[in-house]
Amino acid sequence: MIQVAVIGAGAISPAHIQAYLQFPEQCRIVAICDIYPEKARQKADQFQLDAEIYADYSEMLQRSDIDLVSVCTPPYTHAETAIAFLKAGKHVIVEKPMASSLEECDRMNEAAEQSGRMLSVVAQNRFTTPMMKLKRVLDTKLMGPIVHAQVDSYWWRGHCYYDLWWRGTWEKEGGGCTLNHAVHHIDIFQWMNGMPAEITAVMSNTSHDNAEVEDISVAIARYDNGALAQLTSSVVHHGQEQQLIFQGKHARVSAPWKVAASVSKPNGFPEQDEELEARIQQAYDEQPELPYEGHRGQIHDVLNAIEQGSPVLVDGIQGRRTLELITAIYQSASTGQTVKLPLGPDSPFYTREGILQNATYFYEKKTSVENFSDNNITSGGNS
Known part of the structure; x- marks a missing residue:
């Protein structure tokens, strides 16, 4: 026991x-x-x-x-x-x-x-049937090399969300929506698509002037093979629609689940590749439901x-990779420079002290509530 x-x-x-x-x-x-x-x-x-x-x-x-x-x-x-x-x-x-x-x-x-x-x-979002099925499909390589990925980690949080004493500060929370909300999707992204070679990012605080940290960030990742990915992290999106899309040379797949495949007409315009779509769908359907x-x-x-x-x-090595991507987004967005991966001790954002010294501070946190009476939380959208 x-x-x-x-x-x-x-x-x-x-x-x-x-x-x-x-x-x-x-x-x-x-x-x-x-x-x-x-x-x-x-x-x-x-x-x-x-x-x-x-x-x-x-x-x-x-x-x-x-x-x-x-x-x-x-x-x-x-x-x-x-x-x-x-x-x-x-x-x-x-x-x-x-x-x-x-x-x-x-x-x-x-x-x-x-x-x-x-x-x-x-x-925990790895441990869902749709994500396990999507990972299985990507592992088949039926889509061909992935040329573009899109991560939309859209959440919405009210102004008072950052009144809780430890939220909204670089010292206590460690960052904003990129670290504490999009971490789920960024983890799945690197698990499924691997680590990129570099990150270029911007971030802002548009709606929460009681927080030091960002409430939206947009990052572009580039891979050594030329593939690109865009990652949007937000707590200002009403509806909280969330998705991951992987565009391969032959087909696209996504969560929420959708498959589409095209072949070229003689004039270069697309027509549906029903045969490939059926093969990908079969690979998706063959993955069993998770018991838990x-x-x-x-x-x-x-x-x-x-x-x-x-x-x-998900071990500590996997956990570090996810934080490495997030750290690169913060470093790029704060310095205005493209950041090369991997990140090590030479990064100005490698230590907590380095982050506190170099990160962009948007607003001063002035409100500090010890506890909220309502502790119900939401943990994901429809992806």
């Missing part, structure tokens, strides 16, 4: 708790920690958990009966918390984004390697990896 502790009892913690409760034969939640212990107690009562309550996670490090820790705290605490538990011999699954900087990611991965413990980064999706799917993957000694789908 895998014994689990949950660190952070905020808005995302129920997704973890409910996921663990789906697998009572594999795991049991034995502890919940939050700097506001009454929030931890409320979660324990809400889900009828026989769990000890803590206000300081350091008090849990020496508990030999804890095997796995879910880190559900604000991003600026992820590295310190994850590293402490990894060094204490615990497996760790950490919420997105993995950390506030690439330097922190590298220390987290080093701690995982040295401890021999597993580090997984939450990317979202956080449930990822936590099931983590529990199985611990029991079987197998790798997880």
Whole structure:
């Protein structure tokens, strides 16, 4: 039986708790920690958990009966918390984004390697049937080389969203919509399409003058083979329509699912390639439905990896790649220069201190609310 502790009892913690409760034969939640212990107690009562309550996670490090820790705290605490538990011999699954900087990611991965413990980064949107089917289709290469990709990570958040004490600052949240909302789609994009060679980006704050960070960014990625991709991250889009489109030389596929293929007429104009569309559709339909999706799917993957000694789908290396793309967007947008990948210690945005010093600050955060009474959150659109 895998014994689990949950660190952070905020808005995302129920997704973890409910996921663990789906697998009572594999795991049991034995502890919940939050700097506001009454929030931890409320979660324990809400889900009828026989769990000890803590206000300081350091008090849990020496508990030999804890095997796995879910880190559900604000991003600026992820590295310190994850590293402490990894060094204490615990497996760790950490919420997105993995950390506030690439330097922190590298220390987290080093701690995982040295401890021999597993580090997984939450990317729950990978664990959906449509995304797994799309990945399967892309792996067939039936579309030919991908020449253009389009990522529309469209969200909408009201002005008061950034009143919460840790949101809207480079120091505490680590960034705006690019880091904390589009991270889902940027993760899927790099998982499916690989890492580009360079990033050129712009960003702005159009609607939230109570936040230092951006509420919209637009980036162009270029690959060594000449392929391009455009990535839009936003919390100013009404309707929250979200999509990923991959245009190959022979066909296009997307989430939400759509397939289209063209061949050339003698005059160069397109006509539908029904045969190729049918082959791609068959590859999509052949991929089975997932038994567990979202956080449930990822936590099931983590529990199985611990029991079987197998790798997880989303490890710390994958988590770092996603943050590397986001960091490149911030560096390009803040400096006005194209950024070459990969990023290492020579990047001015490699460390948290470098980000705080070099990032663009749009507004001064003047309002700070300790807690919202309504903690319901939305976690995705129709993609």
